[in-house]
Amino acid sequence: MQPHHSRIGKSYRATLKVIRGFKKDRPEIALLSHTAWLFASSVLWNSTQFSTKEIEAAKDKIKEYLRLFRDPRKAFLAFCQRIALAPIVFGNATNDNLPLPSVWLDRRNKEGFSATKAEYVRIKKIRESLPQYFRDLKALAEAVLEFSEEPTGKNYRYWKSYFSERQARGILEFFQLYAVNFLYTI
Numbered sequence: 729m730q731p732h733h734s735r736i737g738k739s740y741r742a743t744l745k746v747i748r749g750f751k752k753d754r755p756e757i758a759l760l761s762h763t764a765w766l767f768a769s770s771v772l773w774n775s776t777q778f779s780t781k782e783i784e785a786a787k788d789k790i791k792e793y794l795r796l797f798r799d800p801r802k803a804f805l806a807f808c809q810r811i812a813l814a815p816i817v818f819g820n821a822t823n824d825n826l827p828l829p830s831v832w833l834d835r836r837n838k839e840g841f842s843a844t845k846a847e848y849v850r851i852k853k854i855r856e857s858l859p860q861y862f863r864d865l866k867a868l869a870e871a872v873l874e875f876s877e878e879p880t881g882k883n884y885r886y887w888k889s890y891f892s893e894r895q896a897r898g899i900l901e902f903f904q905l906y907a908v909n910f911l912y913t914i
Contacts, residue, residue: 756800757795757800759876760794760800760801761787761794763804763872763876763910764790764794765783766876766906767872767906768829769829770909771812771815771905773826773829782830783829786829786833789830804873806848808869809848817843864894864896865899871891871903874887875906875907879910887903891903
């Protein structure tokens with residue numbers, strides 16, 4: 729690096745400084761993790777009340793996942809699809825059979841959220857040849873994101889009719905659970 733001279737005649741070296749943790753405190757990630765938590769809790773633990781401490785721990789696990797990707801919005805869409813796949817992967821396990829969200833969402837827990845990765849990767853691979861494969865799953869993730877950004881009756885009715893027309897009852901139920909919990913935070 730070339731030395732630089734200030735106006736008063738002193739020379740110095742310009743340096744760059746790494747600020748650790750700067751990326752992790754982005755407001756977008758905080759907002760996406762809140763929305764992702766609300767979706768996950770609606771789908772997997774809808775009737776369960778958790779402590780504030782447990783909710784924050786679960787959101788931290790979601791933030792950790794979102795930070796793994798360059799584009800947190802794409803990571804969010806993948807996260808929601810994987811959450812919606814969980815009942816398939818785990819054979820419609822009820823919230824009574826699932827561990828605490830902070831445990832289930834931990835990347836190191838091979839019997840939790842991590843177990844949905846293989847099925848999600850398989851679906852993505854098939855989509856390369858058949859773009860419409862599991863399209864309702866992808867649409868659900870987009871609906872959750874869109875509704876979180878614009879929670880209007882018009883938007884809700886659009887997605888409700890979209891899933892109804894495609895006879896995607898399970899996906900519609902997931903969206904409706906999320907929308908109700910979003911509007912009336914339980």
